[in-house]
Structure formats: structure tokens, C-alpha cells
Amino acid sequence: MKMGLGRFRFGAVAAVLALVAAIVVAGCGGGGTSSGGGGATGAGANGAGSSETVSGGEGEAQAKPGGTLTLADFDEPISLNPFMVADILSSHAVTQMFEPLFKADVEGKLEPWLAESMKASPDRKTFTVTLRKGVKFSNGKPMTSADVAFSLETIRKSPVWGIMFELVESVKATGPDTVVIKTSKPAAKLEGQLSLPFAAIVPKNFGGESEEEFAAHPIGTGPFAYASWKRGESLTFDKNKYYWKPGLPLLEKVVFEMVPDVNSRDSQLRAGELDVVASPDWSQLPAMEAEPNLHVGIYKASILDSLGLNMKEPLFQNDKVREAINLAIDREGIVKAALFGHGETAGSWLMPGLEFHDETIKAPAQDVAKAKKLLAEAVKEGVEPTLQISLLKGQTFTTTVAQIIQSNLVEAGFSVSLRPLDESAMNSVLPAGKYDAALGLLASNIVDPSELASFYPATEALYTFGSNATKVAKLEAEAVSAPSEKIRGQRYAEIQEAVEEEKALVTLDYRPFVWAMQGNVTGFQVGVTSDPWLGETGFTE
Amino acid sequence: MVYARFLVRRLLQAIPVVFGVTIVVFLLIHLVPGDPARTALGTHATPQAVAQLHHLWGLDKSLPEQYWLFLKRLLGGDLGTSLRFQQPAGHLVLERMPVTLWLLCYATVLTCLIAVPAALLAASRQGALRDRIVRLLSVTALGIPGFWLGLMLIEYIAVETGIFPSSGYGSGFLGHLESLFLPSLTIAAGIVPLVVRSLRAETLKVADADFVTTARAKGLTERRIRLRHVLRNALAPSITVLAVNVSFLVGGTLVIEQVFSLGGVGSLMLQGIDARDFPIVQAVTLILALVVVGVNIFGDLVQALIDPRVEVR
Numbered sequence: 001m002k003m004g005l006g007r008f009r010f011g012a013v014a015a016v017l018a019l020v021a022a023i024v025v026a027g028c029g030g031g032g033t034s035s036g037g038g039g040a041t042g043a044g045a046n047g048a049g050s051s052e053t054v055s056g057g058e059g060e061a062q063a064k065p066g067g068t069l070t071l072a073d074f075d076e077p078i079s080l081n082p083f084m085v086a087d088i089l090s091s092h093a094v095t096q097m098f099e100p101l102f103k104a105d106v107e108g109k110l111e112p113w114l115a116e117s118m119k120a121s122p123d124r125k126t127f128t129v130t131l132r133k134g135v136k137f138s139n140g141k142p143m144t145s146a147d148v149a150f151s152l153e154t155i156r157k158s159p160v161w162g163i164m165f166e167l168v169e170s171v172k173a174t175g176p177d178t179v180v181i182k183t184s185k186p187a188a189k190l191e192g193q194l195s196l197p198f199a200a201i202v203p204k205n206f207g208g209e210s211e212e213e214f215a216a217h218p219i220g221t222g223p224f225a226y227a228s229w230k231r232g233e234s235l236t237f238d239k240n241k242y243y244w245k246p247g248l249p250l251l252e253k254v255v256f257e258m259v260p261d262v263n264s265r266d267s268q269l270r271a272g273e274l275d276v277v278a279s280p281d282w283s284q285l286p287a288m289e290a291e292p293n294l295h296v297g298i299y300k301a302s303i304l305d306s307l308g309l310n311m312k313e314p315l316f317q318n319d320k321v322r323e324a325i326n327l328a329i330d331r332e333g334i335v336k337a338a339l340f341g342h343g344e345t346a347g348s349w350l351m352p353g354l355e356f357h358d359e360t361i362k363a364p365a366q367d368v369a370k371a372k373k374l375l376a377e378a379v380k381e382g383v384e385p386t387l388q389i390s391l392l393k394g395q396t397f398t399t400t401v402a403q404i405i406q407s408n409l410v411e412a413g414f415s416v417s418l419r420p421l422d423e424s425a426m427n428s429v430l431p432a433g434k435y436d437a438a439l440g441l442l443a444s445n446i447v448d449p450s451e452l453a454s455f456y457p458a459t460e461a462l463y464t465f466g467s468n469a470t471k472v473a474k475l476e477a478e479a480v481s482a483p484s485e486k487i488r489g490q491r492y493a494e495i496q497e498a499v500e501e502e503k504a505l506v507t508l509d510y511r512p513f514v515w516a517m518q519g520n521v522t523g524f525q526v527g528v529t530s531d532p533w534l535g536e537t538g539f540t541e
Numbered sequence: 542m543v544y545a546r547f548l549v550r551r552l553l554q555a556i557p558v559v560f561g562v563t564i565v566v567f568l569l570i571h572l573v574p575g576d577p578a579r580t581a582l583g584t585h586a587t588p589q590a591v592a593q594l595h596h597l598w599g600l601d602k603s604l605p606e607q608y609w610l611f612l613k614r615l616l617g618g619d620l621g622t623s624l625r626f627q628q629p630a631g632h633l634v635l636e637r638m639p640v641t642l643w644l645l646c647y648a649t650v651l652t653c654l655i656a657v658p659a660a661l662l663a664a665s666r667q668g669a670l671r672d673r674i675v676r677l678l679s680v681t682a683l684g685i686p687g688f689w690l691g692l693m694l695i696e697y698i699a700v701e702t703g704i705f706p707s708s709g710y711g712s713g714f715l716g717h718l719e720s721l722f723l724p725s726l727t728i729a730a731g732i733v734p735l736v737v738r739s740l741r742a743e744t745l746k747v748a749d750a751d752f753v754t755t756a757r758a759k760g761l762t763e764r765r766i767r768l769r770h771v772l773r774n775a776l777a778p779s780i781t782v783l784a785v786n787v788s789f790l791v792g793g794t795l796v797i798e799q800v801f802s803l804g805g806v807g808s809l810m811l812q813g814i815d816a817r818d819f820p821i822v823q824a825v826t827l828i829l830a831l832v833v834v835g836v837n838i839f840g841d842l843v844q845a846l847i848d849p850r851v852e853v854r
Contacts, residue, residue: 072802075812078581078625086583159590160582212627231626232637232804232812233710259802260811263692264708268802271700271707424575424817431579431588458587 063522063538068253071276072265076258081215082200083158095531098200098220102191106527108447124186129179136242138225145173150204188482192448223249223535250538276517282340293519299526302351302510304442309504311465312433320378322503328371328412331363338400346507348496354449356492371412386415390438393420430463464504555834566826577624577817621820630824640805647725656733660740679734691727691800708802724801728793732786739782743775777848784840788833
């Protein structure tokens with residue numbers, strides 16, 4: 001990035017090159033929560049278990065229509081093409097413009113959304129979807145069955161999400177309001193998969209444009225319509241005046257600003273320049289909660305934080321070592337110190353809020369003495385108890401968790417170092433298996449466990465390269481085609497057991513989503529995905 | 542004519558330097574682990590989908606081949622297409638350039654406005670209280686990290702008093718002037734001490750020179766001596782210090798743009814590095830290198846204009 005000439009300048013050349021080198025090597029970046037260590041984009045689910053307030057503001061106050069909501073995220077979306085969304089920021093933006101056939105409400109209950117109903121044939125291989133009448137795109141054109149068929153065919157072929165629709169064989173528009181979906185095997189609960197926010201309905205053939213052109217100015221049926229995108233600054237949506245839900249949305253305009261620095265986000269919220277901010281720092285929450293004109297929304301949609309142990313490493317192939325790590329970790333301490341008491345210790349890898357979450361799998365209590373004993377035995381068997389934990393850099397939360405685990409493991413007799421990586425580096429070292437242990441997060445975009453359960457084997461046991469991936473794949477295939485809910489439940493229970501047994505994925509905590517906002521913002525909801533539902537958001541008087 | 546020849550020569554000399562910078566950056570960004578296709582497709586993507594994208598983006602070619610393609614396109618005026626944004630990289634950089642240029646110019650002006658009076662004040666009586674205060678403040682400012690100062694200014698000036706906005710670029714000339722004041726001040730704070738130190742030392746040195754004694758003996762006023770003779774002679778080396786430091790300033794804007802949420806070239810660079818968006822990183826590097834070359838040449842020109850002893854060669 002630089003240069004200079006003549007007498008003094010080569011010092012400057014060297015200095016600036018050194019700076020570029022430092023930035024590049026450090027991969028210094030905005031960072032932020034994201035799909036990082038092997039996670040899905042969106043996030044857990046609201047609901048079952050403890051549920052806190054899910055509405056913004058003081059909840060009771062009535063919103064008046066109109067106004068512009070300015071919301072700040074930590075970066076900008078990568079893509080506005082719903083079928084290619086692979087990060088949480090794109091997900092936040094895309095879900096304002098696009099909607100799927102089914103949608104989970106804030107409690108996690110599925111309801112028909114752009115579909116009015118869906119009827120299954122007795123063999124559950126043919127599904128007839130009746131579309132909701134009166135739905136229009138933001139350009140005023142009515143949504144047709146041809147649009148729906150095209151959209152579902154497109155998501156099937158998506159390199160990102162296609163894996164979730166492998167069962168689907170064909171989608172055909174059979175009447176003006178009906179679409180028939182055929183599957184190769186019985187589908188136990190197709191609604192679950194169809195509620196994926198990225199199985200969005202778009203105009204047929206992208207309205208005659210290429211996929212890239214469409215993504216530059218997308219058109220959907222959601223409460224807001226794309227208005228403009230100033231790269232690096234803000235993304236603006238206008239109210240979709242053709243929205244099918246009467247009286248909604250309340251807001252005239254929504255502006256997504258990009259504010260990478262968490263401290264700047266907090267300051268701008270307190271200065272009144274922003275209405276809503278994503279992911280304030282956990283340490284700032286008590287101060288924010290104490291401010292009378294601010295409101296902190298903690299949404300029990302959950303992320304699973306976990307420590308993945310690379311089973312290609314001889315150290316972790318020893319069962320006692322994995323058990324020792326599992327027992328050495330102070331999960332209560334993580335919840336207290338890193339989450340400031342918000343969140344819970346994690347048992348099952350399928351988080352609460354997902355259907356069939358197994359509550360009986362409890363987080364083990366810390367037992368350093370036993371961990372030490374197990375490790376001592378393992379050392380006698382010849383293992384070298386040295387490991388490096390890879391983690392996403394630049395995030396206070398992740399760093400704190402890593403440090404707690406490091407000190408826990410050192411106490412149990414391990415020698416541990418930390419390796420902070422940026423997201424790109426993390427995304428490439430994990431699949432390549434070039435790590436010892438890695439802190440990761442996992443979240444689901446649907447309430448149905450099928451997303452995570454299909455993702456698990458597809459990523460070689462979430463890149464732990466555990467031996468149970470084939471078993472989970474088989475159980476998942478049975479669950480997806482299960483003849484009854486009971487059997488489906490059993491299969492998911494077995495999947496949770498299998499992962500718990502192997503202990504290559506050490507579950508740490510369930511982390512809620514946090515948004516902070518001005519006290520006059522009301523109706524701000526965060527549902528099953530991490531995505532805020534702004535359809536009913538507004539300002540009180 | 543002399544100046545035109547000087548300019549042409551300097552620009553020609555810049556080519557190998559800029560070329561060298563692109564090679565170093567190209568190698569660095571490619572050697573760091575990380576995969577733009579993985580970033581774009583997420584962890585859900587199948588290895589086949591990732592491989593397909595690699596092929597589409599030409600990432601399956603060897604590094605020398607990729608660099609050769611980059612150069613070939615560059616000669617045709619094409620900086621490549623951003624992998625993350627799927628738009629021409631050159632266009633994206635130029636779109637964000639005004640913010641960064643504004644920051645650079647504003648910070649330079651603020652630096653001059655603060656540093657020149659401060660240095661003259663300090664040098665007006667060596668060792669006096671005012672000299673010691675200026676030096677103490679300089680050392681303190683030098684020790685303050687830019688991002689921290691930025692956050693403090695946001696907290697105590699933008700949030701508490703509301704005089705200046707805590708973020709954004711503003712609109713119109715006055716809007717930019719207002720919105721970019723705090724970030725520019727933050728950047729300036731990092732280089733003011735360097736300029737003050739150089740200018741103060743030069744002023745003291747020149748004040749002892751024989752021609753100043755001669756001027757005094759001729760009965761010129763102290764004011765005229767200081768402004769006309771001392772400052773003019775002391776300024777030339779300080780301009781070099783300032784020009785060299787603009788290179789560091791460019792580095793400083795990367796961080797400060799993040800703190801004040803300014804969508805300039807710096808934040809584009811960070812986004813580019815984060816997503817391993819190679820064309821963006823290369824385009825930003827190249828364009829910033831050109832900016833720094835330009836500033837250095839400009840510094841030399843100004844120096845030559847002020848000080849006739851500096852030969853324009």
C-alpha cells in the first residue's frame with residue numbers, strides 16, 4: 001500500500017510495508033460473531049426452556065406507524081441473494097425482504113406463511129401446497145405458483161443450502177395457487193425444511209435477470225423492499241407498500257448501518273444516533289440496563305458454544321483424554337465470566353428451542369480431581385498432553401472462554417496454547433483438519449433439528465472427524481423419513497446420544513442473542529433464526 | 542520546465558516501487574491461511590461447490606499464473622473483480638476514496654494548524670515553561686494509541702456534549718468538515734508530536750545561525766526575523782517529516798475508519814483481508830501506494846519552492 005522516494009523515503013516504504021504485513025498476517029479484521037467455527041448462519045431457537053421478553057421497548061406501549069429505524073450491525077452483508085446466504089449479516093438483511101412458505105413464530109411454532117396450507121399424500125411423498133392469496137412482490141406483481149416452483153428449484157441447487165433439500169425430487173406448479181412437491185423418500189416434516197428463511201420466494205427467472213443482477217436490487221415479498229446500498233456504510237430498505245399482512249409494516253424505512261467497532265456501536269446508541277444495535281458487549285449490559293432510556297433485549301434463541309477436538313490427532317483418539325477435557329472445564333465459570341450470567345451451561349449439542357432437544361443430557365459438573373486422574377492414566381498409555389486451541393480472534397467473548405478453558409486444562413495437567421485466527425483462516429483450517437482443538441459456535445436457522453443433523457455428517461462430524469458421522473447420517477436419514485413423530489423423536493434422541501458419547505464435540509454453553517435499543521422502540525422481535533422481525537417494530541409516542 | 546522534468550522522473554521512479562509493493566502484498570495475502578470461497582459459501586458448502594468456485598475465480602491456478610493475470614489485467618486498466626462484492630475492484634476503491642482522502646487532507650491541515658504554532662511557541666524561548674509544556678504534551682500525545690483516543694473523543698465529546706457526531710461522513714462540504722473533525726483530530730494527534738519536535742529543533746538551530754545574527758544586527762524586527770527568516774528555513778525539513786508521515790497516516794486511517802464507522806478505503810481493505818478478497822486487497826494497496834507516492838512528490842515540490850537551496854533534479 002505505499003511507497004516513497006529519495007533520501008528519507010525508503011524508511012517510510014519499509015515502515016508501511018511492515019504495517020501492511022502486520023495487518024495481512026494478523027488478518028486484523030472487523031470480526032464479529034458469525035458462522036465461524038463450524039456454525040450455521042442464523043441461530044438457535046427461541047422458546048422451550050426459559051423465555052424472556054421477546055419484544056423490544058417496554059413491551060406494552062403501542063407503536064405508531066411511520067418513522068425510520070436505524071439499526072447497526074458489525075459488518076455489512078456479503079450477499080443479498082437469499083439462496084447464497086452464508087453469513088449472519090446477510091441473513092439479517094435478506095430476511096427483511098424475503099419470506100419462505102412456512103415460518104416459525106417467536107415461540108418457535110411453525111405456521112404457514114406464504115403457503116396457506118400443505119397436504120401430504122398418505123405415503124408422504126407428494127405434497128400439495130396451496131398458496132396464500134393476495135401476496136405481492138415489492139414491485140406490485142402478484143406471487144404466482146410459477147414463482148414458487150422456480151424458487152424451490154433454485155434453493156435445491158444452491159451450493160450452500162441444497163443439502164437440506166436432497167429429499168426433494170421435483171417441484172411443479174399445477175394450478176394458479178397450487179404447487180406440488182415430490183420427494184424421493186417419505187418426508188416426515190417437510191414444513192420444517194421449507195421454513196428455512198433462505199428457501200425464499202423470488203420472481204420466476206429472477207424477473208428476467210441474471211442471479212447476480214437480481215442480487216444487486218432484489219425483489220421479494222417481505223415487509224421491506226430494497227432501496228439502496230452504500231457499500232461500507234449503510235443498506236436502506238423502504239416499506240413494502242404491497243405487503244400482504246394488513247397494516248404492516250409500521251416503519252417507513254429501515255437503515256442497516258455498518259459499525260464494526262462494538263464500543264462505537266454502544267456509544268452511538270447512547271448518543272441517540274442509532275435506534276438498535278446488534279451484539280453489544282456482554283460486559284456493557286449492566287450499564288446499559290441501568291440507563292432509563294435504553295432497553296436490552298435478551299432473546300433466548302440460542303447458539304451452542306463448543307470445543308471441537310480433532311479426532312485425527314493421536315491425543316484425542318484416547319477416550320480418557322476426551323473425558324478428562326470434558327470434566328476439567330468449568331462451564332458455570334464460562335457462563336458467569338464470559339456471558340455475565342446470561343445463558344446456560346450446555347448438555348446436548350442440539351440446543352434448547354430445537355424440536356426434540358434432549359434435556360436429560362446435562363452438562364457435567366467440573367471435576368478436576370477426576371480429570372487429573374484420567375489424564376495421568378492416559379499419559380501412562382503414552383499420550384503427550386499438549387494442545388493448541390484455535391479460536392476466532394478479536395472477540396472478547398471467545399477470548400474469555402478460551403482463557404477459562406486454557407486455565408482449566410492446565411490445572412488438569414495439560415499444556416495448552418491459544419491460536420487466534422480470523423474467520424477466513426478458521427474456515428479453511430477446520431475442514432482441512434489442521435488444528436488440535438477449536439472453539440466453535442453452532443446455530444440453526446430452523447426449529448427442526450434436521451438442519452444441524454444433516455450438517456453434522458456432511459462436515460465430517462463438524463470437522464472433529466469423529467467416528468460417528470456415518471451413524472448420525474443413517475439416523476438422520478431415518479428421522480427425515482420417519483413414519484411417526486415418535487420414531488422421529490427417537491432418532492433425534494439417538495443422534496444426541498451418539499454425539500454425547502463420543503465427546504469429540506465438547507458442549508460448553510447455550511448463548512442467547514442480545515440486541516440493545518432505545519426505550520421508544522417497540523415490537524422488536526428476534527425469532528427462531530437470529531434475524532430480527534421488523535414487521536411489527538415501531539416507535540412509541 | 543525543470544519542474545515538469547522532475548515530475549516525470551519521479552513518476553517513472555515510482556513504477557518499480559509500486560510494482561514491488563503489489564508483489565509483496567500479493568504474496569502475503571496468498572500465503573496467509575484462508576479461503577475466499579469458504580467465506581462466501583460458508584461452512585455448509587460441499588467440497589465440490591468450493592472447488593467449483595475456486596475454478597470460477599481462477600484460484601485453482603498457480604500463484605505466478607495468478608499474479609501474471611493480475612498484471613495483464615492491470616495493464617489494461619482493470620483491477621479485477623471483487624470476490625466478495627462481485628463488482629469491479631477499482632470501482633469499489635474509487636467509490637470509497639473520497640472519505641479517505643478527506644480524512645488525509647483534513648488531518649494534514651489540522652496537523653499544520655496545531656504543530657506550527659506549538660513549535661514556534663516552544664522555540665520562542667528554549668527551556669522556558671511553555672517549551673516544557675509543549676514538549677510534555679507532545680510526548681504524551683505520542684504515547685496515546687489512536688483507537689483509544691478515538692473512543693475517548695466519541696465518549697466525552699460526541700456522546701456527552703453532542704458537539705460533533707460520533708460517526709459518519711456527513712453531507713456537503715460543511716457536513717464533512719463537522720463529521721470528520723474528531724477522526725481527523727485523532728489521526729493528527731499521532732503525527733503532530735513528530736512535526737512539533739522537528740520544527741522546534743530546526744527553529745532553534747536556525748535561530749542560532751549566522752544569517753539570523755546578521756539580520757538582527759541589521760536591525761530587523763524580531764517578528765520579521767522569526768517569520769521571514771527562521772520559520773521559512775526551519776519549515777523545509779519539517780515538510781519532509783510531514784510528507785513521510787502521511788504514509789503512516791494512511792495506515793492510521795485504516796484503524797480510525799473502523800472506530801468512527803467511516804466507509805472509506807481503510808474499512809474496505811479490512812473487509813477485503815477478512816474475506817480474503819484478493820482483488821480488493823491488491824486494488825486498495827495499489828491505489829494507496831499511488832497516493833503515498835503522490836504525497837511524497839508533492840512534499841518535495843513544496844520543499845523546493847520554499848527553499849531555493851533544494852535543487853529540483
